Amino acid sequence: MLVLNTLSILVQVVFIVFMSLFSMNIIRHFTGYRKMMVLAPALFVNHGGGPMPLLGDKEHAGLTIFLRDEVKKHVNIKELKAIILITAHWEENKVTISSGKHHNLYFDYYGFPPVSYKYKYDAPGDSDLAERIKKSLDKAGIESRLDSKRGWDHGVFVPMMLINPEADIPIIQISVLSNQDPEQHYKLGQALYEFRKEGIAIFGSGMSYHNMREFMYSRHQNKVVNKEFDDFLNEVCTSESEEKRRKGLISWRQQRGASEAHPPRAAEHFMPLIVVAGAGGSAPGKRVFNWDMSGTFRLSAFIWKDK
Template structure:
């Protein structure tokens, strides 16, 4: 199956200023290439409810390359996220569904292969960036459960056993779970960018949590406007204030404990202060995984944490 035009258009290319830093910083080194033999995952029916987290996955492979600008994101992916997901405990999830910002399709599309290659959807990085391995298994069974849940909610899901896992999946997972002992199912966002539909998708996915399937929304909700990001505007105090107002509006919306009210608030996210500056028109793909997670989170307020990146606070939200 060929990669869709929309998916291919999202390829992340190393900007010049990062390329210069990368070449000049001799202390950088790639994380060890991970290729673990699979251990069978034994699921005990302990009724642990799978966690949901919307996280910031960083720029291209930079977190795995050890970019100093990503140090707080790296730390959270290595420490906070595994704890939230209960990895390496008796309550470890039986599978993880990852809704990735780097895959946009007209209908919700689900990876359903037993194994998936990696899709290095970035350009201009060191050779080791294209030799990274993440050897987790897929899960056709969980993919079917996702498809059934979405179909019951009125969606028409599509299965894809060919597309590789993109860097919205394997880059954070190399840091979150380097042992690769939990099966992964990758899922697209919708090219329509319809907020209400993404929220409904999350609500449909929430039933999988009851059988200890965790859900990750892999994006960059606080700020993903590459033109502005690479202009250096993030050091401008006026822009920082606008970004803070934007983050405040997001946090208030996702923290609404009533599920229906939360969905209504998020359906109007384009009216939040600074929305088009933080995520340009037709460029909402890095915000949409948060909406899916907010739908999957259920009633109650989420936990949250922030990571400093390029002078801004990047918010992640989670439900357990």
């Protein structure tokens, strides 16, 4: 009888241990699956005027604070495997992809203090990822080419020095198209969406309002000059309908205030937003930054994350 009782207890113990291990494996499987399926974000940011956010310019204070302190509340930078960054300061007749293992900085501004030409940002490139991006764009029917030489312009290093000063995440810089065609830029974003499933973020660096003449001559008006256009952007970017977002951004030139916000043939700073919105997938965007530069020019940033 004692032997039978002992065997019974052993069987129960083995059963309990087996079920515990089995349950743990199930939990690991599903939590691991969930983790794999969480998309890296698609984020559009405003990068400001030249190196001004890095120089402590008072009129860029709100933007500097957002890039330095607030982005990390919306993006877990350390979880990202890489960043694909579309910059307004690189226009080409076909989509061009930085493909070097390392890229020097390209100081594409002038007239600023000497210190602003000595910045360093040594994040690595990723030539293998660049090749895969090109193949993905080829498959989507989007003409593209690789460029291993061009440096990272200030549309890349200015925001990234504030967002991730450690410079430890690979960056692939991508140009906008000089034709400024909104539909082509939206399709570019759609083609980049797949990389978000791998933990690779899509960043767009531009300005939601960019009128150089007005920046120079119409500051401190004590009124927001682009409120109507900014309201339109918020409406389409945060829409629950992906189709409304697509149609709204493709037809953005027809919106009231569009040409004042981005003059004709000078909309390169708007194109990264369209690319990021195209990479947003089915989820609605969220406005994560809304600030009035010089009390006059309203700037907005948007993020698309996993539902």
